[in-house]
Amino acid sequence: MTINRSTIFYTLTDEAPMLATYSLFPIIKKFTKPAAIEIISSNISIAARTLSKFSSYLREDQKISDDLYKLSQLIIKPYINIIKLPNISASLPQLINVISELQLHGYKIPDFPENPKTEKEKLIKIKYSQLIGSVVNPILREGNSDRRIPVSIKNHARKNPYYIKKWSPNSKTHVSCMNKGDFYANEKSITLNKSCNIRMELLYSNKKILILNKKISLLKDEILDSSFLSKKLLCDFYENQIKHAHKNDLLLSLHLKSTMMKKSDPIIFGYAIKTFYKNVFIKHEKIFKKLNININNGLSSLFNKIKILPKNKYEEIMYDIKKCNINGPSFAMVDIKKGISNLHAPNHIIIDSSMATMIRNGGKMWDKIGNEKETKALIPDSTFAKIYQEIINFCKKNNLDPSIMGTVQNIGLMAQKSEEYGSHDKTFKIPYDGIARIVDIYNNDVLIEQHVKKGDIWRVCQTKDESIKNWIILAINRAKQTNIPTIFWLDTKRPHEFEIIKKIRSFFKKYNIKDIKNIQIMSKIDAMNFTLKRLINGQDTISVTGNVLRDYLTDLFPILELGTSSKMLSIIPLLSGGSLFETGSGGSAPKHVEQFLRENHLRWDSLGEFLALLSSLECLFIKTNNKKANILSKTLEIAINKLLDYNKLPSPIVNELDTRESQFYLTIYWAQALITQKLDKDLNYFFTPFFNALMKNQNKIIKEFKDIQGKSVNIGGYFMPINKLINNAMRPSKTFNKLLNLI
Ligand SMILES: NC(=O)C1=CN([C@@H]2O[C@H](COP(=O)(O)OP(=O)(O)OC[C@H]3O[C@@H](n4cnc5c(N)ncnc54)[C@H](OP(=O)(O)O)[C@@H]3O)[C@@H](O)[C@H]2O)C=CC1
Ligand SMILES: O=C(O)CCC(=O)C(=O)O
Ligand SMILES: [Mg+2]
Structure with a gap:
């Protein structure tokens, strides 16, 4: 596929951002038309990805293109410009719901074979497994991230602070994590002095070898980590914590990332x-x-099966x-009305958002009768858990006031599937007691070995030198541009982070970087x-x-500063020279869809999309010198x-301003700004009649x-709504649609 240098890819995803795209996309398309910018929609929703994976099961007229694959091919082109909205990282129960819905729509895709017997079923299971967890982001994130709150939004939040408890x-309320036997305690890390291919194997009884991953290619100077989490010590930890919570009348809550860490965290969840x-078991x-x-x-799948x-x-x-x-502590609830607890599904409480929300809520979560209670937050692996205890200690002594708070920006390492978030294919539940080994395929040298037991979780991570260097440069550039103290959150005591620290020090030495006084390396707790x-x-x-702290902190601080992470600017300069603009740094807000279907009010705030579009247009101007793109931006x-000044952002309350109306106001203000600018007459002429008609x-x-709010609405599906119905629902103003069609 050839890309026009003036093309912007705009993703169609799932749930609330997908709904919001149905109304926003036609507006963006019209506004960019006079600048000869082509906006292409790429459907990377979980439904579309499922259909393209099982294309051979579909009738010709049902087949759709594999847009994620296409984007993955384009991501290496220097002119690629993508706006990426949050998408579902599906848990297995979610994927099973997607399959049922698609089957109901008449797509003859196979059932998910939980217990495959034939070769065909095994293949189907493998294919479906490729759709589980965080699949999209690791493919598109071929660069490191720069996430921050734009100045205007920060100022607005200071003037209109939200209420923080x-x-x-x-x-x-406190965090409990393991003090031995976890990934932190068992980690080994090396930097490779040459390129090589390795395999992951388990040596067990009588010198038998089980190959777990037959080939992983590594580059010179890459960091390679291996660690495992002990099943026994994890279960002991859970037992003790359950007793402690019960004795102290604390609500138990379990905070994991079963979406990004799709192999390890569902197992850790299951052991809980x-x-x-x-x-019972x-x-x-x-x-x-x-x-x-x-x-x-999760429990809901157990409840379904025993029926x-x-x-x-x-x-x-x-x-x-x-x-x-009755005999144990209560678990935190996700949905009190429906009786859904933290343990019902692995994707209901996702740590980046759940811990921040709990902290924002004065350290309390909800029990099953709706009481707010102090909680024991279980975060089994201690690698990053302690930062949360630190902020809890701080919150108990200090007042967090959004009207005066500063801001915390982030430069995050994530390119080329860096660190834990790229470890899906290198994480295994150990089937027998033995020695987990990383072996150089060429000469059979054992690079790392660890004694593991049945049920333990073994994980190998990679971090490429090129990604680390690019990340250091991004940090240096931000520090120089802003003059803001810039802190690397790294512990010398953790093997992997120590390897990174060595790289940072040698980079600074090599390039003689001395003049940037505001850059420091600090332990995570000190930082x-x-x-x-x-x-x-x-x-x-x-x-x-x-990568992990990037995820955690870019929800934590925006949620404290603004009440949400949806208003973040999230820029990813790709290693190849292209650019990816993520909208906000949160998720796809399933609760918003529920409300929308119930009362036709969508509370999704598209500010993240507006900001991403602004940056995307600016980038297009810089790369192509399309001056109209600059003016649009x-x-x-x-x-x-x-x-922001007129506070035309969606309200959570039915019959008040919602997503569609907010986007309409943006349209008016954008058109107005275009007709009052003096640099480009064509744009004045183009937008003047439109603006007048809008007014x-x-x-x-x-x-x-x-008029349409307050009643339920049917869009013919959840994961794959019917086009006509969703268009009608998201574009209910005939007058606005008509005016938009005229330009
Ligand atoms: N980048 C990506 O692709 C990401 C995807 N995800 C996926 O998102 C799904 C849901 O994740 P979850 O942890 O529930 O987190 P979400 O961020 O989707 O939801 C948490 C809450 O944040 C608030 N919120 C988030 N975005 C907006 C917005 N644009 N406007 C207004 N409020 C917003 C809402 O709270 P309220 O309305 O109460 O204020 C929402 O209920 C999962 O499937 C997960 O895998 C998660 C993170 C990132
Ligand atoms: O890909 C995902 O599932 C979540 C990504 C995420 O939470 C983030 O990058 O902030
Ligand atoms: Mg996140």
Whole structure:
């Protein structure tokens, strides 16, 4: 595929951002037309990805193109310019729902074979497994990230601070993590002095060898880590914490990242359920095995599977589950009305957002009758968990006030599947006691070995030298541009981070970088303290972190500063020279869709999309000298500021301003800015009649937007709604549509 240098790819994703795209995309297409910019929609939703993966099962007229594959080919082109909205990283239960919905739509794709027997079924399972977890982001993120809150948005938040709940200095809320046997304790890390290919193998009884990954290619100077988490010590940890929480009347909550860490974290999640409901699992082991229950998918999948049992057996199991609930601490709830707890599905509580939300909420989560309670936040692996305890300690002593807070920006290492987030294909549940080994294929040298036991989780991570250097340069450039203290969050005590520190030091030495006094390396705990002290005093700080902390901090600080991470600017300069602009740094807000379907009010805030578009247009101008793109970008900035000044952002309350109306106001302000700019007459002429017509019809259009709210709406599907229905729902103003069609 050849790309026009004036092309912008705009992704169509899932849930709330997908709904918002149906209304915003036609507006963007019209506005960019006079600048000869082509905006191409790329459907990377979980439904589209599923259909393209199972294309051979479809009728010719049902087949769709594999847009994610196309983007993955284009990502290496220097002119690529992509706007990427958040998409679903599916858990298995979610994927099963996607499959059922597509089948209902008439797509004859196969069922998910949980227990494959034939070769064909095994192949189907492998293909489906490729759709689980965070699939899209690691493919598109061929660069490191620069995430920050734009100045205008920060100023707006200071003037209109959202309410952040105060912490009691006596709050019992705390983080509990393992103090031995976890990934942190067991990590080994080396930097390779030559390129090589390795395999991952398990040496077990009588010198038998099980190959787990037959070939991983490594480059010279790449960092290679190996670590494992002990099943036994994890389960001991859970037992103790459950007892402690019960004794101290604390709500238990479990914070993992089962989407990004799609191999390890569902297992860690499953062990928590098995420990909490130990008696149930011991007593009903045989039945559960027969029913093929995989508890890593959560309690709801267990509840579904036992439904087929005879009534008395079903009731016996449910009674035993209830007994554990009564005799143990309560678990944090996700949806009180529906009785959905933290343990129902692995993707319901996702650490980056869940810990930040709990902290914003004064350290409390909800129990099953809706009481706010202090919580024991379980984050089993201690590698990053301690930063949360540090901020909790801080919140108990200090007041976080969004009206005076500074800001925390982030430069995140993530290119080329860096670190833990690229370890899907290198993570295994160990089937036998033995020695986990990383072996150089060429000469059979063992590079790293570790003694593991059945049930342990073994993980290998890679981080390329090129990615690290690019990340260091990004950090240096930001530090120079902003003069803001720039802190690498790295511990000399952790083997992997020590390897990174060595690289940073040698980079600084090699390029004789001495004059940047505001760059420092600090342990994660020191960095957190340093940053928080500055934050509450209104001072700004740049955090420079690895991939996991990038994810955690770019939800944590925006959620504290703004109440949400959706208003972030997230720029990824790709290693190849192209650019990826992510909209916000949060997720796809399933709760918003629920509300939308119930009362036709969408609360999704598209500010993230507006900001990404602004940067994308600016980038297009810089690369192609398309002056109209520059004007579009500058005027969009004016429009965004106006949107903030007039507070035309969506409200969460039905019958008030929602996503569609907010996007309409942006349209007016953008058109107005275009007709008042003096640099390009064509753009004046192009937008003047449109702007006048919008003004003339403004009341009528707003009424059309308001009239439809308050009633339920049907869009014919959740993962793959029917085009016509969703278009009608998201573009309800006939007057606005007509005016837009005229330009
Ligand atoms: N980049 C990506 O592709 C990412 C994808 N995900 C995926 O998103 C899904 C949901 O994840 P979850 O952890 O629930 O987190 P979400 O960020 O989707 O939702 C948490 C809450 O954040 C608020 N929020 C998020 N975005 C916006 C927005 N644009 N406007 C207004 N409010 C917003 C909403 O809270 P409220 O309305 O109460 O204010 C929302 O309920 C998962 O499938 C996950 O895999 C998650 C992170 C990143
Ligand atoms: O890809 C995902 O599942 C989540 C990504 C994410 O949370 C982030 O990068 O901030
Ligand atoms: Mg995140």
